[in-house]
Amino acid sequence: MGFWKNLFSGSYPTSESQSLDHEGYTAFEGSNSSPQTARSPSESNGRIFFSTDRDIDLYELEELCNAVGWSRRPLRKVKKAIQHSFLVVSMWQMRGSRRRLIGFARATSDHAFNATLWDVVVHPDFQGKGLGKALIKYIIKKLRSDDISNITLFADPHVIDFYRNLGFIPDPEGIKGMFWYPD
Numbered sequence: 001m002g003f004w005k006n007l008f009s010g011s012y013p014t015s016e017s018q019s020l021d022h023e024g025y026t027a028f029e030g031s032n033s034s035p036q037t038a039r040s041p042s043e044s045n046g047r048i049f050f051s052t053d054r055d056i057d058l059y060e061l062e063e064l065c066n067a068v069g070w071s072r073r074p075l076r077k078v079k080k081a082i083q084h085s086f087l088v089v090s091m092w093q094m095r096g097s098r099r100r101l102i103g104f105a106r107a108t109s110d111h112a113f114n115a116t117l118w119d120v121v122v123h124p125d126f127q128g129k130g131l132g133k134a135l136i137k138y139i140i141k142k143l144r145s146d147d148i149s150n151i152t153l154f155a156d157p158h159v160i161d162f163y164r165n166l167g168f169i170p171d172p173e174g175i176k177g178m179f180w181y182p183d
Contacts, residue, residue: 046095048102048131050138054088060101067123082106086115087146089139091122091131102126103135107143107151115143117153136166 058075066072082088091103103122109115117139122132143151154177155163160170171177 046093049092049094050135051090051092052088052142053090054082054085056082056088056090056101056104061104064101064104064121064123065119068121070121081118084108085118086111087139087142089135089142091135093126103131105135105139107139109143109146109148111146113148114150114152115148117151120153132162133166136163140166 058078061078062072062075085106086109087107089105090101093100093102101123103126105120106118107115108118117136120132120136122135126132140151151168153163153168155168164170
């Protein structure tokens with residue numbers, strides 16, 4: 001569990017000899033041009049890595065969203081949403097030479113005070129292993145490093161406890177969100 005503390009406190013292992021006492025994954029921080037990676041000591045789970053590269057295969061992202069039961073969205077709009085996001089984080093599994101998209105999240109921001117998380121998704125095969133938590137903490141760490149202090153999101157009722165356990169508080173001042181939708 002010590003690795004998770006290091007991952008989000010700003011201290012990162014510098015070699016791949018570090019192990020993680022959590023579902024067999026170990027993560028490593030890379031530069032912005034190289035992804036953060038995670039390796040299973042037994043290699044049975046493969047390596048997991050996080051990337052902030054926006055060049056994502058939209059069909060692969062659509063497959064991920066389908067796996068969790070999301071409605072299909074026009075790919076041109078998904079591409080535009082990614083291009084206009086402040087931060088995009090994807091999570092990948094690497095087994096041998098095969099790379100598989102297993103998680104995704106993005107944030108929009110005013111570039112000063114506020115950011116909102118959108119499209120947080122983890123493939124069902126990887127849920128319940130702490131990887132969703134790692135994805136959220138990673139995106140929060142990145143936003144905080146850009147001095148973003150208010151981070152919001154919209155959550156479906158069945159995932160409220162997941163976000164609450166990560167420090168999000170529902171409607172702290174009793175203010176109700178308001179929405180406008182086209183007819």
